[in-house]
Amino acid sequence: MSIAQNVARIRADIEKAALACGRDPKQILLCAATKMNDAGSVRQAIAAGVDCCGENRVQELTAKLAENAYEGAPVHFIGHLQTNKVRQVVGKVDLIQSVDRLKLLECIQTEAARQGIVQDILLEINVGEEESKSGFNVCDILPLVQNMAEYPNIRVRGLMAIPPICENPGDNDKFFLEIRNLAVDITAKKYDNVCVDVLSMGMSGDYADAIACGSTMIRVGTAIFGARDYGKTHQ
Numbered sequence: 001m002s003i004a005q006n007v008a009r010i011r012a013d014i015e016k017a018a019l020a021c022g023r024d025p026k027q028i029l030l031c032a033a034t035k036m037n038d039a040g041s042v043r044q045a046i047a048a049g050v051d052c053c054g055e056n057r058v059q060e061l062t063a064k065l066a067e068n069a070y071e072g073a074p075v076h077f078i079g080h081l082q083t084n085k086v087r088q089v090v091g092k093v094d095l096i097q098s099v100d101r102l103k104l105l106e107c108i109q110t111e112a113a114r115q116g117i118v119q120d121i122l123l124e125i126n127v128g129e130e131e132s133k134s135g136f137n138v139c140d141i142l143p144l145v146q147n148m149a150e151y152p153n154i155r156v157r158g159l160m161a162i163p164p165i166c167e168n169p170g171d172n173d174k175f176f177l178e179i180r181n182l183a184v185d186i187t188a189k190k191y192d193n194v195c196v197d198v199l200s201m202g203m204s205g206d207y208a209d210a211i212a213c214g215s216t217m218i219r220v221g222t223a224i225f226g227a228r229d230y231g232k233t234h235q
């Protein structure tokens with residue numbers, strides 16, 4: 001199947017999942033997770049109508065920006081971001097989805113202030129509290145967002161979560177619901193610099209479940225581009 005056909009199929013799935021729970025399909029954005037796919041594939045996905053692209057690695061982001069690969073769609077950073085690479089990302093992407101620790105938040109603030117911009121971000125939550133994953137714990141988030149006025153060059157737009165790899169459909173629903181409930185709690189507090197319009201959750205294997213649980217942005221790689229070839233050398 002072509003990238004365009006895959007995107008069309010995913011759009012149909014989004015519509016079905018949204019309508020099944022009484023949501024407007026337009027509330028759910030499709031972010032193409034473009035890692036390990038070249039500029040040509042990225043352009044095809046944009047032409048097929050994905051809402052945005054999400055890049056994982058700074059080096060790939062920089063290379064594809066130089067090729068104008070994302071023309072016509074916003075680009076987000078969705079991978080683990082080392083603090084020494086913050087300069088290559090802040091101001092270059094519309095949204096940094098993967099802000100997973102305090103130190104990174106501080107570095108983004110410093111760099112955004114230096115550039116004189118306000119950087120939109122999501123706070124990444126390690127919802128399954130897995131050792132192998134980065135991200136804030138759910139219980140860290142309320143104390144953190146209370147203090148976002150201390151980061152005037154950052155605007156929190158929502159939450160991002162990568163739950164554990166699921167064995168069976170529905171396995172991750174409890175995590176998706178936990179994130180949605182957290183978003184409801186944050187919204188009720190009306191903190192400065194914080195809104196939670198974006199709930200980025202759901203990937204190729206579980207996006208329909210995520211939509212049923214309130215996701216507003218699904219990040220899809222494999223189902224758009226096919227399986228990634230990890231045999232190729234990548235840095």
Ligand SMILES: *Cc1c(COP(=O)(O)O)cnc(C)c1O
Binds near residue numbers: 033056079
């Ligand atoms: C690769 C990736 C995705 C997409 O994963 P698929 O299972 O290929 O859809 C989503 N989010 C992040 C952060 C990723 O790195």
